[in-house]
Amino acid sequence: MRLKLFLPTEILLDCITEKIIAEGIDGLFCLLPKHIDFVSTLVTGIMTYVSNNKSHYIAHSEGILVKRGNNVYISTIRAIIDDSLDNLVYTVDKKFQILDEKEKEAKTAIAKLEAKFTKLVIELAEE
Numbered sequence: 001m002r003l004k005l006f007l008p009t010e011i012l013l014d015c016i017t018e019k020i021i022a023e024g025i026d027g028l029f030c031l032l033p034k035h036i037d038f039v040s041t042l043v044t045g046i047m048t049y050v051s052n053n054k055s056h057y058i059a060h061s062e063g064i065l066v067k068r069g070n071n072v073y074i075s076t077i078r079a080i081i082d083d084s085l086d087n088l089v090y091t092v093d094k095k096f097q098i099l100d101e102k103e104k105e106a107k108t109a110i111a112k113l114e115a116k117f118t119k120l121v122i123e124l125a126e127e
Helices: 085-126
Strands: 002-006 011-016 019-024 027-031 038-042 045-051 054-060 063-068 071-076 079-082
Touching: 011 045, 011 079, 019 038, 027 038, 054 085, 079 085
Parallel strands: 002 071
Antiparallel strands: 002 011, 019 027, 019 045, 038 063, 045 054, 054 079, 063 071
């Protein structure tokens, strides 16, 4: 099967695979080359795909998986690929720390803007 993983800004993965194990809203499932055409909404998690008899892992956010013929298409907002599950968990933790820091910075910037806006409105009301 040909597996293509799409992110909003790029095709993260385009490879030949023998098997895909993923989790949809109805639970875990496995796709093999002769599986019937299939569509599933993916839940956030880690999927496995086997290529050249070696397992690879993809941590991903919610998304959609479509198997049509010999092609499997996955579309998601975020995904990270690694050959080692331990490395993947470490990388995901680091990425979430970075996202948390960026979120805190954004919230601080918004709070400052709100404070300045409120101050300007009060000053205008006093004039």
